[in-house]
Amino acid sequence: MDGPLTGRPPGATERTRLRRIPEKAVLDRDRLHAVLDAGLVAHVGVVASDAQPYVVPVAYARDGERVVFHGSTASRLFRELAAGASTCLTVTLLDGLVLARSVFESSMHYRSVMVLGRCEVLDGLAKETALERVTEHLLPGRWAEARHPSPKELAATMVLALPLDETSVKVSDGPPHDPEDDVRLPVWAGTVPIREAFGEPVDAPDLADGLPVPGYVHRWRR
Ligand SMILES: Cc1cc2nc3c(=O)[nH]c(=O)nc-3n(C[C@H](O)[C@H](O)[C@H](O)COP(=O)(O)OP(=O)(O)OC[C@H]3O[C@@H](n4cnc5c(N)ncnc54)[C@H](O)[C@@H]3O)c2cc1C
Numbered sequence: 774m775d776g777p778l779t780g781r782p783p784g785a786t787e788r789t790r791l792r793r794i795p796e797k798a799v800l801d802r803d804r805l806h807a808v809l810d811a812g813l814v815a816h817v818g819v820v821a822s823d824a825q826p827y828v829v830p831v832a833y834a835r836d837g838e839r840v841v842f843h844g845s846t847a848s849r850l851f852r853e854l855a856a857g858a859s860t861c862l863t864v865t866l867l868d869g870l871v872l873a874r875s876v877f878e879s880s881m882h883y884r885s886v887m888v889l890g891r892c893e894v895l896d897g898l899a900k901e902t903a904l905e906r907v908t909e910h911l912l913p914g915r916w917a918e919a920r921h922p923s924p925k926e927l928a929a930t931m932v933l934a935l936p937l938d939e940t941s942v943k944v945s946d947g948p949p950h951d952p953e954d955d956v957r958l959p960v961w962a963g964t965v966p967i968r969e970a971f972g973e974p975v976d977a978p979d980l981a982d983g984l985p986v987p988g989y990v991h992r993w994r995r
């Protein structure tokens with residue numbers, strides 16, 4: 774399944790142009806794709822009919838030039854988005870703490886993406902393929918082993934696609950920037966990297982005797 778090909782670079786529209794610290798803007802689509810491919814959780818925002826904004830974390834995958842994610846057909850977020858509500862989806866990768874001499878200048882290393890737009894509801898084969906994408910994005914190899922959704926499960930699931938048309942990418946890296954007066958202070962300054970890691974797999978308590986952890990689970994390292 775391929776989404777519509779939209780070649781607009783990140784930050785190309787007035788509302789996605791970074792104004793605050795614009796030197797952290799990344800303007801190429803390869804980096805946009807790379808951040809989305811490295812993340813596991815997206816936060817999806819919607820202003821509900823009561824005018825209250827809600828931001829909901831979801832699993833997702835990039836599918837070509839769009840992001841796909843799924844949820845219950847009974848979910849408020851999904852119903853609003855299916856009805857055409859505009860949304861803002863973000864993905865944030867936290868890469869480290871930046872410890873400046875002052876609390877004011879201290880910050881974080883990160884890669885983050887923002888996508889603005891409206892979602893399309895996927896059905897039929899496109900829906901199943903998107904579910905495969907999400908499953909494989911979380912744990913490559915899983916789709917081949919796990920039981921696939923039944924017609925009843927598919928009916929209870931909504932799958933949405935958000936085009937990567939209006940996007941922005943912000944990346945923060947490098948050392949702390951302290952003003953000259955602060956550099957003389959006897960305060961340690963530097964960066965502390967943060968890495969996401971998978972731990973040892975733990976068998977389900979009701980696992981059938983003798984069923985080993987599959988190779989694709991062992992192999993999976995981020
Ligand atoms: C892990 C993390 C921690 C952060 N901590 C703080 C904090 O404590 N305080 C703080 O003020 N800011 C923090 N930021 C930065 C914050 O996300 C905003 O970039 C910043 O607050 C400026 O917001 P703004 O709306 O004024 O940006 P503007 O530059 O005015 O936003 C204009 C457009 O730029 C794009 N944009 C802005 N921010 C981002 C982003 N992060 N990722 C992708 N596109 C973006 C959007 O398309 C937005 O519409 C953090 C970011 C991350 C990822």
